[in-house]
Amino acid sequence: MPTCKAFSATLVGVLIKIKGKEIRFEIGGTTPSPEPHPPDHRLFVNSKIVRLPPSYGIIHDPEGVNLPRCIVYFGPYTTTNQRVPLDRTAKKYFGSNYSAVRASVDVPIHDDWTPIGAPVVQIWYRRRGNVGVTGPHQGRFFHPFKKTDPPLTLLRCRRYYAIQMPDHCIMNDRGFVFP
Numbered sequence: 049m050p051t052c053k054a055f056s057a058t059l060v061g062v063l064i065k066i067k068g069k070e071i072r073f074e075i076g077g078t079t080p081s082p083e084p085h086p087p088d089h090r091l092f093v094n095s096k097i098v099r100l101p102p103s104y105g106i107i108h109d110p111e112g113v114n115l116p117r118c119i120v121y122f123g124p125y126t127t128t129n130q131r132v133p134l135d136r137t138a139k140k141y142f143g144s145n146y147s148a149v150r151a152s153v154d155v156p157i158h159d160d161w162t163p164i165g166a167p168v169v170q171i172w173y174r175r176r177g178n179v180g181v182t183g184p185h186q187g188r189f190f191h192p193f194k195k196t197d198p199p200l201t202l203l204r205c206r207r208y209y210a211i212q213m214p215d216h217c218i219m220n221d222r223g224f225v226f227p
Contacts (some may be wrong), residue, residue: 064114065138066105066151068070068173068189071122073098073202076166095169098202100209107153108219110137115155118217123208125153133162138201140221143177143186156205170209171224191224200227 076095105125109115135140140167142148170192177186193200196214204208218225 053103062146064107064109064153065141066125066153066176067141068106068175068187069104070102071100071106072172073100074169074171075202096165097217098164104209107155112217115157116212118213118215119210120213120219121153121155123153125151127151137221141177141223142204143190146177156208159205161203161205161210163180164202164204164209166214167227168193168202171211174224175223182220188225193224194227196227 060067074095074097080181100122101124104123107115107123107125109117109122111117115121128150132148132150134144134146134148138148148227170190172190175186175189200211200213203212215227
């Protein structure tokens with residue numbers, strides 16, 4: 049599990065990325081609901097929705113250079129007006145014309161994290177991308193997580209949250225893919 053001491057980083061666009069905001073999780077549901085629902089409503093019986101503050105971002109290091117590749121963090125960040133170039137994977141995720149800016153985070157990584165409730169069933173988030181462009185680069189997304197052993201658990205440390213996924217996780221320009 050991740051640990052919880054401050055890790056300060058200035059995000060340089062090519063390493064750690066803020067991939068989205070307006071994040072919600074569904075936890076605890078194990079039985080699919082018998083009634084169909086739109087994608088932004090509960091899909092499981094006996095589940096609970098955890099909403100993070102709207103200003104929190106999805107903090108991810110896709111290469112695993114500064115943060116573990118299969119641990120996704122969620123929390124506050126600060127942006128600047130300084131533009132940064134996008135690497136090839138960032139262009140695929142955000143769109144080639146996206147104007148990225150430098151950001152800073154204090155991700156806690158060196159003490160114990162506290163599990164929050166039951167397993168995470170799915171995530172909803174608003175993805176950043178080219179403004180005014182429809183398609184895969186921006187909008188509201190959701191991802192139902194596949195069952196894992198051990199189950200995915202939402203963790204908390206101070207104002208930050210995290211999900212530790214299996215080492216064979218897949219997160220790419222399509223967003224969360226596996227589990």
